[in-house]
Amino acid sequence: MTQGPAADRGPLFFRDRDWHPPAYTPGYKTSMTRAPFRPLVAMGSTLSEETGPAFGQSMIGRLDNNLILNFTGQPAIGERIIMHGRVLDETGRGVPGVLVEIWQANAGGRYRHRKDGYAAPLDPNFGGCGRTLTAQDGSYEFLTVRPGAYPWPNRVNDWRPMHIHVSVFGSGFAQRLITQMYFEADPLIARCPIVNTIGTAKAIESLVAPLDMNRAIPMDCLAYKFDIVLRGRRQSVFENRPEGM
Amino acid sequence: MQRLDYLKETPSQTAGPYVHIGLTPNKLGNAGIYPQDLGESPIGPGALGDHITITGTVQDGAGMILRDALIESWQADAAGIYPGNDPRGPADPAVTGWARIIADFDSGEWTLRTVKPGRVPYPDGRLMAPHVALWIVARGINLGLQTRIYFEDEDNDSCPVLARIEPRERLRTLIARRTGPGAYRFDIRLQGADETVFFDM
Numbered sequence: 001m002t003q004g005p006a007a008d009r010g011p012l013f014f015r016d017r018d019w020h021p022p023a024y025t026p027g028y029k030t031s032m033t034r035a036p037f038r039p040l041v042a043m044g045s046t047l048s049e050e051t052g053p054a055f056g057q058s059m060i061g062r063l064d065n066n067l068i069l070n071f072t073g074q075p076a077i078g079e080r081i082i083m084h085g086r087v088l089d090e091t092g093r094g095v096p097g098v099l100v101e102i103w104q105a106n107a108g109g110r111y112r113h114r115k116d117g118y119a120a121p122l123d124p125n126f127g128g129c130g131r132t133l134t135a136q137d138g139s140y141e142f143l144t145v146r147p148g149a150y151p152w153p154n155r156v157n158d159w160r161p162m163h164i165h166v167s168v169f170g171s172g173f174a175q176r177l178i179t180q181m182y183f184e185a186d187p188l189i190a191r192c193p194i195v196n197t198i199g200t201a202k203a204i205e206s207l208v209a210p211l212d213m214n215r216a217i218p219m220d221c222l223a224y225k226f227d228i229v230l231r232g233r234r235q236s237v238f239e240n241r242p243e244g245m
Numbered sequence: 246m247q248r249l250d251y252l253k254e255t256p257s258q259t260a261g262p263y264v265h266i267g268l269t270p271n272k273l274g275n276a277g278i279y280p281q282d283l284g285e286s287p288i289g290p291g292a293l294g295d296h297i298t299i300t301g302t303v304q305d306g307a308g309m310i311l312r313d314a315l316i317e318s319w320q321a322d323a324a325g326i327y328p329g330n331d332p333r334g335p336a337d338p339a340v341t342g343w344a345r346i347i348a349d350f351d352s353g354e355w356t357l358r359t360v361k362p363g364r365v366p367y368p369d370g371r372l373m374a375p376h377v378a379l380w381i382v383a384r385g386i387n388l389g390l391q392t393r394i395y396f397e398d399e400d401n402d403s404c405p406v407l408a409r410i411e412p413r414e415r416l417r418t419l420i421a422r423r424t425g426p427g428a429y430r431f432d433i434r435l436q437g438a439d440e441t442v443f444f445d446m
Binding site for chain 2: 008009011012013014015016017019020021022023025028030031032033034035036037038040041042043044045046047048049051052053054055059061064070071072088089090091092099101102103111112113114115116127128129131165167168171173174176177178179180194195197198202203204206207228229230231232
């Protein structure tokens with residue numbers, strides 16, 4: 001990692017569990033048997049949560065963040081978009097060198113997965129995943145196609161809004177986060193039981209990427225901006241730690 | 246009054262049933278995008294310490310074994326140093342400490358081959374018993390679950406984290422059972438009578 005030593009050390013901010021979705025959300029039926037019922041054991045972070053894996057530029061391939069070309073080299077079908085933004089922490093600092101991985105359905109709403117049998121066909125040139133490392137200012141960028149909406153077994157006629165799954169590492173293992181990016185003005189967002197596992201409208205809005213015409217490329221692709229915020233770290237000279245730690 | 250201008254953490258959403266497309270495409274059969282999946286092993290050749298294998302499952306509240314669970318593990322080297330940003334210095338260069346493990350698509354069983362980690366200090370300087378930190382995601386899990394694997398053949402009595410577990414009988418849900426030389430069993434139960442202890446740390 002290239003950041004200064006102080007930036008990636010220190011206890012993590014406590015997670016606001018009222019902002020995240022709770023574990024047990026009956027509107028999303030699968031959560032009912034997979035949600036722990038006992039209270040979580042809550043305590044401050046330790047070295048095991050404050051340290052975490054680091055990833056180097058050497059493992060990232062040239063086309064890894066280009067989902068239009070990274071499967072076969074021939075272009076995937078669909079509405080071409082740039083997905084871009086910054087990874088920040090709760091103090092507003094851009095977080096450099098963090099691994100961002102995404103996966104998604106193709107333009108018809110079909111996933112390249114053994115468990116997906118939706119009627120929309122696979123695109124022979126679309127694999128559906130990408131990855132990149134954030135730059136010094138925390139910025140990242142992908143080129144992809146806009147994924148289609150698709151039906152899923154929950155209530156009789158539930159459809160997922162268009163979305164891209166996003167996985168992010170911080171510098172500490174307990175900053176680890178998976179979320180989903182939605183698209184501005186999609187009418188399926190408000191109807192989605194998975195979106196609505198989140199309790200507050202403000203938190204839901206923070207997952208909706210606005211159209212960003214400043215980053216769209218004329219005659220080529222549109223752009224959507226999605227910033228991602230990781231848990232912050234407490235920095236204090238009064239931190240009560242033994243000498244040498 | 247001044248405004249307290251912290252940002253809010255991005256809210257979590259479930260990893261869903263298709264998490265393998267993004268995180269382990271080669272194991273899914275979607276070869277050709279990445280040369281290999283990340284986190285194949287937390288250790289490289291020549292890693293120091295006791296080499297161990299931990300096997301387990303993830304079960305839901307109805308007793309069903311999950312076939313779609315993805316687990317990541319993070320641990321110190323055999324001397325108790327974390328790779329990367331441990332303020333105490335460099336770890337064994339043959340230990341990356343991190344693995345990405347998936348439940349077998351048919352049996353649901355998962356396996357972690359690693360070295361047993363050493364003791365790591367708690368913030369007040371006391372030592373925590375050897376443990377591997379886990380983060381578990383799957384369809385139906387709205388926010389990744391944090392837990393730890395401890396080992397039944399270690400001294401767990403003085404661990405300041407384990408001391409916080411109440412009622413005490415739940416402690417056994419965090420302790421891997423030794424099933425043979427260098428072999429351990431660790432089954433995770435998401436819900437129900439033997440529900441695993443999960444942390445908010």
